[in-house]
Amino acid sequence: MKFWEYLLKIDRRVVFLVVGLSVLIPLIFPFYIKTNVMPTTQKLFDTIEEIDPGAQGILIAADYDPQTMPELQPMFIVLLRHSFARRIPVLVMSSYMQGIGLAKQGLDQVAEEFNSRAKTNADSIIYGRDYVFLGFPPLWLAAVLRMGSDISQAFPADYYKNRTASLEMMKRIKNYNDIGIVVSIAGSGIPQSWVTYANTRFGVKVGSGATAVMAPDFYPFLQTGQMSGMIAGLKGASEYEYLVNTKYNLPGPTPATKGMGSQSIAHLTILLLVVIGNIGYFASRRRR
Amino acid sequence: MSHDPWVWIGAFLTIGIFSFLYKENPFYRFCEHLFVGVANGYAIAVTWHLVLTPRLIMPLQGGNYLVLIPMIIGILYFFRFIPRLSWLVRIPIAVALGFSSGVSIPAIIQADVIKQMQGTVVYPHLFANWQQGFWAILIFIGVIATIFFFFFSKEHKGILKPVSYIGIIFIMVGFGASFGYTVMARLSLLIGRLQFLFGIWLGLIK
Numbered sequence: 001m002k003f004w005e006y007l008l009k010i011d012r013r014v015v016f017l018v019v020g021l022s023v024l025i026p027l028i029f030p031f032y033i034k035t036n037v038m039p040t041t042q043k044l045f046d047t048i049e050e051i052d053p054g055a056q057g058i059l060i061a062a063d064y065d066p067q068t069m070p071e072l073q074p075m076f077i078v079l080l081r082h083s084f085a086r087r088i089p090v091l092v093m094s095s096y097m098q099g100i101g102l103a104k105q106g107l108d109q110v111a112e113e114f115n116s117r118a119k120t121n122a123d124s125i126i127y128g129r130d131y132v133f134l135g136f137p138p139l140w141l142a143a144v145l146r147m148g149s150d151i152s153q154a155f156p157a158d159y160y161k162n163r164t165a166s167l168e169m170m171k172r173i174k175n176y177n178d179i180g181i182v183v184s185i186a187g188s189g190i191p192q193s194w195v196t197y198a199n200t201r202f203g204v205k206v207g208s209g210a211t212a213v214m215a216p217d218f219y220p221f222l223q224t225g226q227m228s229g230m231i232a233g234l235k236g237a238s239e240y241e242y243l244v245n246t247k248y249n250l251p252g253p254t255p256a257t258k259g260m261g262s263q264s265i266a267h268l269t270i271l272l273l274v275v276i277g278n279i280g281y282f283a284s285r286r287r288r
Numbered sequence: 289m290s291h292d293p294w295v296w297i298g299a300f301l302t303i304g305i306f307s308f309l310y311k312e313n314p315f316y317r318f319c320e321h322l323f324v325g326v327a328n329g330y331a332i333a334v335t336w337h338l339v340l341t342p343r344l345i346m347p348l349q350g351g352n353y354l355v356l357i358p359m360i361i362g363i364l365y366f367f368r369f370i371p372r373l374s375w376l377v378r379i380p381i382a383v384a385l386g387f388s389s390g391v392s393i394p395a396i397i398q399a400d401v402i403k404q405m406q407g408t409v410v411y412p413h414l415f416a417n418w419q420q421g422f423w424a425i426l427i428f429i430g431v432i433a434t435i436f437f438f439f440f441s442k443e444h445k446g447i448l449k450p451v452s453y454i455g456i457i458f459i460m461v462g463f464g465a466s467f468g469y470t471v472m473a474r475l476s477l478l479i480g481r482l483q484f485l486f487g488i489w490l491g492l493i494k
Contacts, residue, residue, distance in 0.1 A: 013309065013310060016309050019475075019478075020478070020482075023478050024486065027482055028492055068477070069480065070480015070483075071480065098330065100334060136338045136339070138335075141387075141392075156342055156343065156346070157341075157342035157346060159338070161337075161341065192400075195399055196395045196396055196398075196400065197391070197395055199399070200395055200398050200403070201395060211473050212469040212470065212476065213469060215469050216462070216465050220407065223407055224403050224404060224406065226403055232469070233472050234476035235472065255483065259476065259483065262475070263472065263475055263479065266475045270471055270475075
């Protein structure tokens with residue numbers, strides 16, 4: 001068998017193994033890669049920086065499930081860390097049933113991280129005062145429209161079955177007028193729906209945290225200004241981690257940044273495999 | 289190495305799903321069926337605790353009997369199982385369709401058509417910055433050429449031929465960008481699972 005023919009007949013399991021090793025080895029022996037922040041990530045960061053914590057809050061929609069968790073959970077965590085560091089009131093909801101558990105896990109983790117460093121009650125992150133977990137709306141569209149007039153009516157009870165209107169934070173955050181930005185973290189087209197129903201109708205700013213697969217779909221909305229920034233994929237999450245950690249000097253986990261070495265080496269490996277595969281294909285076709 | 293039994297269960301289920309990469313096997317099928325069952329059970333629990341309790345039971349206990357109207361409309365869905373009365377299922381479907389269409393059609397025209405068309409128009413003020421002007425013209429050419437490529441009412445001859453060819457180039461660049469992003473996304477998922485297996489489970493990643 002000629003060399004090029006051999007290349008075209010490599011068992012796919014060998015390719016899986018090579019790609020797997022190219023991801024695993026840089027995780028075990030990590031190396032640092034300089035972070036270049038994309039304009040879309042910077043724009044979302046700047047928009048959240050512009051929020052006045054005394055006047056407005058942020059609504060983070062954890063619109064994802066465990067299938068996209070490795071890519072999106074780091075975005076959720078870093079957005080919470082940014083918001084809590086700025087003392088911006090945080091509202092969290094999820095349009096995916098399976099996203100509720102992930103959102104609660106992230107909220108508990110980041111609240112505990114801040115509270116472990118807090119010295120006074122004012123420094124602490126307290127449920128109901130600094131953040132509220134709204135849970136899951138059964139009819140997403142109806143909830144999004146209702147939140148334009150009254151969030152407490154869209155979510156009569158929070159995740160913990162408290163009356164939403166009775167929570168301290170909700171006395172000043174009534175509707176989209178009191179929300180600086182809605183950030184939808186999703187592996188689907190839901191951020192686009194937030195633009196359609198919340199941004200176009202009520203004028204609230206919308207940003208997105210998107211899986212890399214979905215990111216190209218949202219560029220038209222960034223270009224028109226309908227979206228105020230986007231975190232695209234694990235790379236975007238690492239850029240945001242860099243921005244937050246540089247500005248606020250927060251100790252804590254940076255899962256996206258740790259994955260960047262693997263991402264780079266695996267990309268190079270796949271590029272190499274694509275080039276070799278194409279050379280093999282054209283060389284064998286020429287022989288025929 | 290982790291001492292948490294849940295981490296061990298997660299690790300074995302992850303390995304079970306990954307075993308499909310070698311070949312189809314009973315361990316993989318067990319994990320797949322377990323996932324489907326757990327996801328359904330979870331959905332039922334969430335529906336009870338986060339939908340029915342706060343939105344139906346709690347309001348009824350508080351004396352708000354208006355919620356009985358949507359409850360009755362919702363119950364009509366179950367009449368599908370009674371052949372003689374199955375026509376009643378059209379009522380909740382009509383309500384859902386009517387609401388969604390009424391809300392969505394104007395919103396989508398405004399957000400996805402009008403705003404996007406405005407984004408394609410080249411305004412003189414865009415040329416205050418040459419880079420911005422260049423990108424605006426490129427987007428304009430790309431949109432027009434791509435639309436021409438999908439214009440099938442006339443054969444692509446004459447002026448239509450080079451324009452639709454430019455459209456193909458823009459479409460191919462779009463596919464390339466999407467493929468690149470897809471590779472990045474799939475690798476990110478693998479990174480997440482390997483971080484779990486070799487970090488949280490085996491403790492090999494610091």
